[in-house]
Amino acid sequence: MPSSSPRRSPKPQERQRDPERTRQRILDAAAAEFSAHGYAGARVRAIAARAGVNQQLVSYYFEGKEGLYQAMSQQWRQRQHELTPPGTPIPEQLRRYALEALRSPEGVRMFAWSGLQYTGPDDDPDRASRAESLADSVDELRALQQAGGLPAEVDPAALLVMLMAAAMATTTLPHVIEGVCGTDPTSPELVEHFADQVAVLARLVGLDRA
Known part of the structure; x- marks a missing residue:
């Protein structure tokens, strides 16, 4: 019988493939755990179990729960840049954020949890980057x-909070939406319709002039 071909040494990128896959599995598991329990309620042991890895690997790659949360926050900031590049009109920005309930429900739930569990600036691992944004x-x-696009009596900071709350309503107020609209708040049709309506609201208050 002909001899088998000698085994070749794996290329550097091939040697890195498994660690990269493991790291992503941990991030995916963390997204599910954080979205289900929030930062305070999430457990590294549960994240490791979801990912099917040893708990020590979470510390090796991310230096614990806070490092893992920061890595996920960095992913979200990158997603924000992709979602609303410079020049995107504000109504369209809000529509796209509302549609994240379909694309990335875990990310939206994590953000909602960060508000529910907020106890002050000293207990907020993502405060600095979020405050800047x-x-x-x-x-x-x-x-x-200042350019005349909004009435003088409108508080821009308060308006931003209201619009953010509206964009997240399919995640934060599903029971209200089901009661008022009589439909599944997680259905793609409802989320898409609601996202369009958030954009309409933004245009009605004059944000299409930005």
């Missing part, structure tokens, strides 16, 4: 107001 959005609304 929100400040930019408020500045954008203030500039629009």
Whole structure:
């Protein structure tokens, strides 16, 4: 019988493939755990079990729960840049954020949990990066107001909070939506319709002039 071909050494990228896959499995498991229980309720042991890895690997790749949460927050910030590149009109930004309930329900639930479990700035692992992003959005609304696009009596910061709450309502108020609309709040048809309506609301208050 002909001899079998000698085994070749794996290339560097092939040697890295399994660690990269393991790291992503941990991130996916963490998204499910954080979305189900929030940061305070999530357990590294449960994340490791979901990912099918040893608990020590979570510490090896992410240095514990806070490092893992920061890695996921960084992924979300990257998603934000992809979702609303510079020049995207505010109504369209809100529509796209509302549609994240379909594309990334875990991410939206994690954000909602961060509010439910908020106890103050000293207990908020993602405070600095989020504050910077929100400040930019408020500045954008203030500039629009100064240009005459918003009534003087409107508080840009309060308006931003209201619009963010509206965009997240299919995740944070599903029982209200089901009661009012009489339909499944997680259905793609409802989420898409609701996202369109959030954009309509933004246009009605003048945000299409930004």
